[in-house]
Amino acid sequence: xxxxxxxxxxxxxxxxxxxxxxxxxxxxxxxxxxxxxxxxxxxxxxxxxxxxxxxxxxxxxxxxxxxxxxxxxxxxxxxxxxxxxxxxxxxxxxxxxxxxxxxxxxxxxxxxxxxxxxxxxxxxxxxxxxxxxxxxxxxxxxxxxxxxxxxxxxxxxxxxxxxxxxxxxxxxxxxxxxxxxxxxxxxxxxxxxxxxxxxxxxxxxxxxxxxxxxxxxxxxxxxxxxxxxxxxxxxxxxxxxxxxxxxxxxxxxxxxxxxxxxxxxxxxxxxxxxxxxxxxxxxxxxxxxxxxxxxxxxxxxxxxxxxxxxxxxxxxxxxxxxxxxxxxxxxxx
Ligand SMILES: [Zn+2]
Numbered sequence: 051x052x053x054x055x056x057x058x059x060x061x062x063x064x065x066x067x068x069x070x071x072x073x074x075x076x077x078x079x080x081x082x083x084x085x086x087x088x089x090x091x092x093x094x095x096x097x098x099x100x101x102x103x104x105x106x107x108x109x110x111x112x113x114x115x116x117x118x119x120x121x122x123x124x125x126x127x128x129x130x131x132x133x134x135x136x137x138x139x140x141x142x143x144x145x146x147x148x149x150x151x152x153x154x155x156x157x158x159x160x161x162x163x164x165x166x167x168x169x170x171x172x173x174x175x176x177x178x179x180x181x182x183x184x185x186x187x188x189x190x191x192x193x194x195x196x197x198x199x200x201x202x203x204x205x206x207x208x209x210x211x212x213x214x215x216x217x218x219x220x221x222x223x224x225x226x227x228x229x230x231x232x233x234x235x236x237x238x239x240x241x242x243x244x245x246x247x248x249x250x251x252x253x254x255x256x257x258x259x260x261x262x263x264x265x266x267x268x269x270x271x272x273x274x275x276x277x278x279x280x281x282x283x284x285x286x287x288x289x290x291x292x293x294x295x296x297x298x299x300x301x302x303x304x305x306x307x308x309x310x311x312x313x314x315x316x317x318x319x320x321x322x323x324x325x326x327x328x329x330x331x332x333x334x335x336x337x338x339x340x341x342x343x344x345x346x347x348x349x350x351x352x353x354x355x356x357x358x359x360x361x362x363x364x365x366x367x368x369x370x371x372x373x374x375x376x377x378x379x380x381x382x383x
Pocket of ligand 1: 220
């Protein structure tokens with residue numbers, strides 16, 4: 051899956067190599083939006099030869115690395131990494147050959163293997179992801195219509211659920227997952243709007259949806275945890291808006307995103323797949339004009355999953371899985 055995103059992300063640039071081939075780009079520095087610039091000062095016309103030391107450009111962006119190499123009289127060749135995009139989330143040069151410090155003749159080719167920014171749409175626009183950590187420290191029992199103009203009223207924000215063994219709160223564990231998800235998405239170049247970064251907020255579900263609308267989000271991701279009277283229930287599910295006129299325009303895209311998120315999270319943490327579910331009754335969906343999905347990361351009523359979700363390591367795996375699902379959806383657009 052990571053390789054597919056890599057290939058898709060490079061299709062707009064004639065100067066960028068695919069994972070299976072390399073192209074030599076003498077003196078033309080490629081960028082991911084398809085523009086390029088040439089450095090005329092080192093146009094390969096030198097008739098004298100001399101020895102240069104290869105500078106260390108690992109970790110730098112391809113553009114900066116290319117400029118440094120060109121300034122040293124070297125020729126730049128780029129190659130897209132075939133590493134999965136979420137095992138390496140930073141942009142930049144991962145490997146260079148020859149290695150830093152090698153002494154080579156001027157004009158020699160230096161090959162840069164790099165990771166493109168997967169969070170950019172074709173044309174270079176960052177994808178916009180709104181991340182909504184479910185609930186908040188204190189519920190708000192005041193009522194709001196379940197959807198625009200509805201006579202059916204629901205609490206603005208319900209109390210989240212609580213771990214049956216650890217006592218961990220859904221609002222704080224979902225926030226921890228959401229904050230890490232933000233960091234992963236930012237690292238691949240997406241724009242991220244957080245509905246909240248603190249427990250001490252009072253933001254109703256309709257207001258949360260409006261944040262997604264105003265951000266013109268490509269996707270809204272709502273992070274939650276489940277609870278059941280049956281303590282044996284375990285696993286991951288995703289909800290998507292469905293079954294009423296308010297959400298008719300976003301149902302198909304949201305369903306696709308829900309399936310991708312559930313698949314990716316199940317794969318990331320090895321949890322049980324519970325299947326995706328369309329919901330007509332969630333205010334946070336009914337006010338949304340942009341595709342939205344609620345990922346239910348596991349059951350706080352299950353002793354094993356409760357303990358897992360209190361662990362930072364497990365929450366990081368969950369976040370990475372959600373991010374992989376989000377990116378799979380965005381790259382399919
Ligand atoms: Zn919840």
